[in-house]
Amino acid sequence: MxxxxxxxxxxxxxxxxxxxxxxxxxxxxxxxxxxxxxxxxxxxxxxxxxxxxxxxxxxxxxxxxxxxxxxxxxxxxxxxxxxxxxxxxxxxxxxxxxxxxxxxxxxxxxxxxxxxxxxxxxxxxxxxxxxxxxxxxxxxxxxFFVNPMTAVGLEEEVRKDRGTSVILTAGASQLAKMITRLLSNDVTVISTVRKETQREELHKAFPEALDNGRLIVLNTEDDGFLEEFKNTVKENNCKHLLECIAGSMCGKLLSVMPEKSKVVLYGALSRSNVSEIDPFSIINNQLILKGFLLTHWVESKNLLSLIFIIRKVKGMLQNDLSxxxxxxxxxxxxxxxxxxxxxxxxxxxxxxxxxxxxx
Missing domain, CATH: 3.90.180.10 (Medium-chain alcohol dehydrogenases, catalytic domain)
Structure with missing residues (x-):
């Protein structure tokens, strides 16, 4: 140089x-x-x-x-x-x-x-x-670290509650695609995107999951999106939302989630504070909003668990976690x-x- x-x-x-x-x-x-x-x-x-x-x-x-x-x-x-x-x-x-x-x-x-x-x-x-x-x-x-290990951590969030379906916002992101690959064999993934080209991209990337009903892609810009989202969530008995946008979108989705749902906030792509939350939805439906930071998740693991996680990431770095x-x-x-x-x-x-x- x-x-x-x-x-x-x-x-x-x-x-x-x-x-x-x-x-x-x-x-x-x-x-x-x-x-x-x-x-x-x-x-x-x-x-x-x-x-x-x-x-x-x-x-x-x-x-x-x-x-x-x-x-x-x-x-x-x-x-x-x-x-x-x-x-x-x-x-x-x-x-x-x-x-x-x-x-x-x-x-x-x-x-x-x-x-x-x-x-x-x-x-x-x-x-x-x-x-x-x-x-x-x-x-x-x-x-190697930020996206793959976050994907493994968020997969754990869903599996420890024995979830059979999950919602991913910003579904066309690199991280959301990793999570989809980790879960879509046995968990229904409901992904939200904001462009039709992104919906088409996910359809092409996950044809098998799409064919067997394990992938549903919703466009947040469609007319009647919120009602379609609410109905899709209800039909799939979905009580897990992995959310990375924040802003008003987080509040709107949280407010229509079913009873005893959990929303895990791990990003803020909108650069805005979470807003438009209906407090009575949270109170009446016993909803949970929690944060996820990779550093805290890693610190919660013992040495043996971390070795297992790193081996998992290393083994999948060129396929599911690429x-x-x-x-x-x-x-x-x-x-x-x-x-x-x-x-x-x-x-x-x-x-x-x-x-x-x-x-």
Missing amino acids: EENKNLDDTQMHAAYLTDKGKGKLEYGVLERPKPGRGQVLIRVEAAPLNPSDIYCMEGRYGEFADFKYPFTPGWEGSGTVIESGGGIHAWYLNGKRVAFSKCNEDLTGGEIKVGGCYAQYAITNAYQCVPLDDDVSFSAGAS SEIQKEYDLKDIKDAIAFYEDNMSGGKVILKPWGVEN
Whole structure:
């Protein structure tokens, strides 16, 4: 990379925030981090944009934690471990190609000061790295954690209640497609979309589920959508809603859910507060609205459970838990990448390449 010729071994190029909000996002030179004991230094090869990364750059997590600026965003990525800070696990990973997640810090009140994956180098805890198989590219492996593990966690939400049907909002998203693949063999999936092209896309992607009645796709822009939604939910005895839009849509759907239904809110694609909730529907029908954050779900698991989950994700990374990649950007063009991603969020992953995009 030509621009790196002017850097010494203590420096790197990175995207970083100087304060809350995307308007404070810069690309430039930062000090290269050093791994402590139990940590590794990774030469980052690829990192995806996720909605949670956008929320971070908008400062939404700043209400719950104390971010130290300049701060490099990016919750997950892939690369090669080039240095160990000490410890058996860190030593074992030295030289290995890995998927990794940002160094774990307290998002509920603590300091957030270790940079993320939108940089040429990053440090993280050795236990937050998973070696990649030789046939998995860096671009594919970069999306190992956020979407696949969230999909497994939300699948668990449905299965632990022995649900036979589930509603997914933003059904054409990469994450919703993963959940559909995990559930549609034995659970009826009712997906909502906002474009007819997205309905057609899901019909083509899941022909078997469509034919056996395990997939129903509703367009929120259709006249009479809410009534159709209510009738479909009733016909399928559906009491689980996995919701990622928030805003008025969440409130409207929640208010027509059957008695003792559970709504799990795991995103806010509308960037709006949940609204238009009928309080008497919640009271009379004993409805439950709860949040899901991947970090909290992972922290609730014991070591054996986490090993099982990681093996499951690793084994399904190139099929049921795979992500489509629609475009790659040089990290220095991160602002263009964000603009494209926000206009095409259901079209596939946008990958940032800290060392440039291969032609």
